Amino acid sequence: MTVVLKLGGSVITEKDEPETVDRTALSAAVSAIAGSAVGEDIVIVHGGGSFGHHHAAEYGVSTTEGTHDVEGVQAIHGAMCRLNAAVVDALSEAGVPAVPVHPFSAAARDADGDLSLPTAQVTTLLAEGFVPVLHGDLVAHAGAGTTVLSGDELVVELAPAVDADRVGVCSTVPGVLDEDGDVIDRIAAFEAVASALGGSDATDVSGGMAGKVRALLALSAPALVFGPDALPAFLAGESPGTTIAGDDDL
Numbered sequence: 001m002t003v004v005l006k007l008g009g010s011v012i013t014e015k016d017e018p019e020t021v022d023r024t025a026l027s028a029a030v031s032a033i034a035g036s037a038v039g040e041d042i043v044i045v046h047g048g049g050s051f052g053h054h055h056a057a058e059y060g061v062s063t064t065e066g067t068h069d070v071e072g073v074q075a076i077h078g079a080m081c082r083l084n085a086a087v088v089d090a091l092s093e094a095g096v097p098a099v100p101v102h103p104f105s106a107a108a109r110d111a112d113g114d115l116s117l118p119t120a121q122v123t124t125l126l127a128e129g130f131v132p133v134l135h136g137d138l139v140a141h142a143g144a145g146t147t148v149l150s151g152d153e154l155v156v157e158l159a160p161a162v163d164a165d166r167v168g169v170c171s172t173v174p175g176v177l178d179e180d181g182d183v184i185d186r187i188a189a190f191e192a193v194a195s196a197l198g199g200s201d202a203t204d205v206s207g208g209m210a211g212k213v214r215a216l217l218a219l220s221a222p223a224l225v226f227g228p229d230a231l232p233a234f235l236a237g238e239s240p241g242t243t244i245a246g247d248d249d250l
């Protein structure tokens with residue numbers, strides 16, 4: 001059973017404090033992963049939190065607005081590499097055979113913004129017993145310089161590439177919330193929930209919850225959005241939070 005899990009940047013960092021890891025939240029997530037029966041059959045993606053989004057906002061870069069500013073590229077990509085190193089180190093210390101995979105070194109968008117992400121290194125690392133750890137990053141973008149590549153987009157690309165049985169997105173909220181603040185059990189179409197979906201409470205250049213739902217609906221497998229407390233349950237095979245499954249998946 002192969003699992004693709006995204007750890008939200010807003011979960012593992014103090015999202016309002018530039019470049020600050022939330023050590024308590026990161027170690028809770030790492031313990032859940034290290035202690036789960038999924039073992040090494042997992043690909044981990046993490047988001048930007050106060051590492052990527054803070055620098056991306058400073059340089060005016062988003063998933064659609066690009067930059068050619070080399071200093072900006074180094075600041076944003078460098079910050080994401082520092083967060084990735086912190087996640088990989090924490091996983092390694094817990095005995096998980098985690099290895100870093102940096103999307104900026106491999107992916108590209110064409111002039112229409114369509115993403116191509118080579119995945120052979122991820123599938124090969126997985127088959128060889130490693131746990132690849134990717135992250136939201138910058139990506140070369142034809143005609144725009146570089147744009148932000150969100151961890152949610154990576155999840156959508158990776159899930160079919162590794163033939164994932166389960167896809168989980170762990171964010172700070174217990175699921176996608178309706179207008180009354182209750183967790184929506186299942187989402188099959190963007191229009192049905194669009195009015196309840198906002199961006200993010202924190203600095204976020206990749207669309208917050210609306211961007212997440214839109215991206216996950218494109219998957220052929222159902223994806224679950226849940227909060228940090230539900231990570232052990234997700235890894236144990238339960239279905240906490242909101243199930244996002246486009247009409248094609250039902």
Ligand SMILES: Nc1ncnc2c1ncn2[C@@H]1O[C@H](COP(=O)(O)OP(=O)(O)OP(=O)(O)O)[C@@H](O)[C@H]1O
Pocket residue numbers: 007008009010011046047048049050053151170171172173175176177178196197198199200201202204206207208209210212
């Ligand atoms: N209807 C909604 N239900 C749940 N969360 C919502 C909703 N509308 C907006 N949000 C916001 O979306 C946020 C989650 O998206 P965000 O992109 O910040 O999370 P993340 O993926 O965990 O972090 P990162 O983007 O850094 O990886 C929530 O914290 C909340 O502020």
Ligand SMILES: C=C(C)CCOP(=O)(O)O
Pocket residue numbers: 009046047048049052053056076080135136137138148149150151152205206
């Ligand atoms: C801001 C950067 C560089 C990465 C964004 O990734 P996300 O937090 O998964 O949307």
